Amino acid sequence: MPGSIQSIERAAAILRLLSGRSRRLGVGELAGELGLPKGTVHGILRTLQLVGFVEQDAESGKYQLGAALLHMGSSYLDGNELRTRALNWADSLAARANESVRIGTLHEGQALVVHHVFRPDNSRQALDVGALLPGYATALGKVLLAHNPYATDAVIDAGLSPFTPATMVDADALRAELNEVRVRGWAADVEELVEGEVSLAAPIQDRRGATVGAIGISGPIERLANSEGPRSELISYVRESARAVSRDLGAIPW
Amino acid sequence: MTNRYIASIDQGTASSRCLLFDERGRIVSVAQKEHHQIFPKPGWVEHDPGEIWQNVLEVVQEALAKAQLTLSDIVAVGIANQRETTVVWDRATGEPVQNAINWQDIRTDHLIHELASEAGQDRFRERSGLPLATYFSGPKIRWLLDHIPGLQERAEAGDVLFGTMDAWLIWNLTGRHVTDVTNAGRTMLMNLQTLEWDDVLLDALGVPRAMLPEIRPSAEVYGEATGALAGLPVAGALGDQHAALFGQTCFAPGEAKCTYGTGSFLLLNTGEQPVTSANGLITTVGYKIGDAPPTYALEGSIAVTGALVQWFRDNVGVIGSAPEIETLARTVEDNGGCYFVPAFAGLFAPHWRSDARGVIAGLTGYITKGHLARAVLEATAWQTREVVEAMNSDAGFELKTLRVDGGMTANNLLMQFLADVLDVPVVRPIVAETVSLGAAYAAGVGVGFWPDIESLRENWHKAAEWIPGMDSAVRDKGYRKWRKAVQRTLDWVDDDDDDVTS
Numbered sequence: 001m002p003g004s005i006q007s008i009e010r011a012a013a014i015l016r017l018l019s020g021r022s023r024r025l026g027v028g029e030l031a032g033e034l035g036l037p038k039g040t041v042h043g044i045l046r047t048l049q050l051v052g053f054v055e056q057d058a059e060s061g062k063y064q065l066g067a068a069l070l071h072m073g074s075s076y077l078d079g080n081e082l083r084t085r086a087l088n089w090a091d092s093l094a095a096r097a098n099e100s101v102r103i104g105t106l107h108e109g110q111a112l113v114v115h116h117v118f119r120p121d122n123s124r125q126a127l128d129v130g131a132l133l134p135g136y137a138t139a140l141g142k143v144l145l146a147h148n149p150y151a152t153d154a155v156i157d158a159g160l161s162p163f164t165p166a167t168m169v170d171a172d173a174l175r176a177e178l179n180e181v182r183v184r185g186w187a188a189d190v191e192e193l194v195e196g197e198v199s200l201a202a203p204i205q206d207r208r209g210a211t212v213g214a215i216g217i218s219g220p221i222e223r224l225a226n227s228e229g230p231r232s233e234l235i236s237y238v239r240e241s242a243r244a245v246s247r248d249l250g251a252i253p254w
Numbered sequence: 255m256t257n258r259y260i261a262s263i264d265q266g267t268a269s270s271r272c273l274l275f276d277e278r279g280r281i282v283s284v285a286q287k288e289h290h291q292i293f294p295k296p297g298w299v300e301h302d303p304g305e306i307w308q309n310v311l312e313v314v315q316e317a318l319a320k321a322q323l324t325l326s327d328i329v330a331v332g333i334a335n336q337r338e339t340t341v342v343w344d345r346a347t348g349e350p351v352q353n354a355i356n357w358q359d360i361r362t363d364h365l366i367h368e369l370a371s372e373a374g375q376d377r378f379r380e381r382s383g384l385p386l387a388t389y390f391s392g393p394k395i396r397w398l399l400d401h402i403p404g405l406q407e408r409a410e411a412g413d414v415l416f417g418t419m420d421a422w423l424i425w426n427l428t429g430r431h432v433t434d435v436t437n438a439g440r441t442m443l444m445n446l447q448t449l450e451w452d453d454v455l456l457d458a459l460g461v462p463r464a465m466l467p468e469i470r471p472s473a474e475v476y477g478e479a480t481g482a483l484a485g486l487p488v489a490g491a492l493g494d495q496h497a498a499l500f501g502q503t504c505f506a507p508g509e510a511k512c513t514y515g516t517g518s519f520l521l522l523n524t525g526e527q528p529v530t531s532a533n534g535l536i537t538t539v540g541y542k543i544g545d546a547p548p549t550y551a552l553e554g555s556i557a558v559t560g561a562l563v564q565w566f567r568d569n570v571g572v573i574g575s576a577p578e579i580e581t582l583a584r585t586v587e588d589n590g591g592c593y594f595v596p597a598f599a600g601l602f603a604p605h606w607r608s609d610a611r612g613v614i615a616g617l618t619g620y621i622t623k624g625h626l627a628r629a630v631l632e633a634t635a636w637q638t639r640e641v642v643e644a645m646n647s648d649a650g651f652e653l654k655t656l657r658v659d660g661g662m663t664a665n666n667l668l669m670q671f672l673a674d675v676l677d678v679p680v681v682r683p684i685v686a687e688t689v690s691l692g693a694a695y696a697a698g699v700g701v702g703f704w705p706d707i708e709s710l711r712e713n714w715h716k717a718a719e720w721i722p723g724m725d726s727a728v729r730d731k732g733y734r735k736w737r738k739a740v741q742r743t744l745d746w747v748d749d750d751d752d753d754v755t756s
Binding site: 078079080081083084085087088091092094095096116117118120121122125126127129 | 278280281575576577578579580581661663664665666684685686687715716717718719720721
């Protein structure tokens, strides 16, 4: 590769290894993988640490990707900004689906509710903006986790405890489910957080294609699902509104 | 049965939009086009009426195309419009005699002072409901008659016609020269009791009756469109803030809405009789449906609300976008004792003090940008409280709930604080586009698409509700401090400041 800068190539190789399966590696492991002297790898790591692209774990002394890099990759969008940009679409989803709508962002493996539209039936409802929903037991959370393997690892490491008999508590099953969510573009929770309740959600993406949030509906299973599972017209409403918000954020050029 | 829809034209200050609504009041299509803001001199603001008319035709066609609908799917069209903006055009050719004078234009300032010097700012309040101010159309007509050679004679002969944007669009659509009563009420030429042009007001401003449109209800079939929209009944028109009141279904006395934008407009339904304000509010026609008696409203406008957030973003620069102010404000627990009174161009309702200028009061070394962000947001809520208190006092009853719409309703911290300081629930409807919805409702009722206004209430649904939760001692102390801060804005402008402030 003529004209390339060797140290940047090496730094990129280190970052690539740290973004791999193991996530956390020591200097020796990295040096071994790359076939480089430890001193060289250590020097590069120190520079990457200075710019915030890697962090050193205080206990183990091992290295992992830094917050600055993660923010770049996940393309952080202010939750208040997201609410403002999504306001009309969230209203229109609530009106079409006739269910309550929530928009969530990822917060320490959970879905932070940044916007909530009441179900349009004038029943008594309370705003739950600011609430944290479990990432692995809600549709909003599954969409957010599906696009963030680091958060998924952390959630699984912290342990999956059941809220109902239907909650996914098996790590492999959850990983498989999140994989499917990522591929098909929407998530469902069928009585996994609260018995008798279903939620559906789809990802909101920004102009770089990074998932910055999720929008979804929730309600009783009788209204949201039939014998075959979540009702397909509701899934399409949710996905259409997610695409509409994404389009406003510049994600989809058409 | 095929689905049928109502088209709503919102001819606003910045742009013209067309929204299509279904029978349940849900939006099915939106199209928008901005028009040029023309600034011939400092303080002057004009629009090209021809450009606006072309844009309106375009957005209607675009809204239809986006929803894959044709004119035959549309039952009727309604119009909501920027208020007071003044067009005079040639009856024979349809050509405007010059650009429209925008409501924000202050070229009539001297004329207003002349008119007020004899009997004060409230000279026409009893008849028109309005204080003497540069916004209203009558003085703008007078300015045109004074400055365009020969226009007075042509106006007296009925060869040129006046209209606000509703009348300009209805004339172009149908060929009829009519205006809706809520728009007529903003000219300072209409008698608030008779809802007719008032001879005393016409004489005082020297406006010939022959150039004025016929005043009609807000909802009735004004005529059928010809040309590009041929066959479409034009069946509703309301000034934008009146349309928002109607779209929020504030049909009963005591129901009120506030639209939070750059500035904010609070309108309170006061029933079938006009209430003259003793507290500097405007008395206006809320709406009039067909032959039914008119519904009146009190209006309090707040000049600087969203504009203060924009100022904080653009002129101070500690936030990158308006929504980020909430993020910044949430970095602190409270305002730290800091109050921001944005009297950038003086104090308006209910104070009406042009000698005031903005202050940030209560500054100490403890205050951070987070506290300032809080103070910026709280200013909108405290100003609303002042207007609500004036309204409660004028109307003789207490506001029970405030219905809100507009961009700032996306700010949860502000909406909660608003509920806290008003001590009433604040509710946001599921259709945020209340201006367009109101015009659609008027047109739909005008053609019988909806049987009556009560049936429209079924379409109104809460999208969010903020319940007051502030301790009364905290609220009272906050309001006391706010009022002290307001006192500190007064008497700032001196006689020799004119050259720097205007």
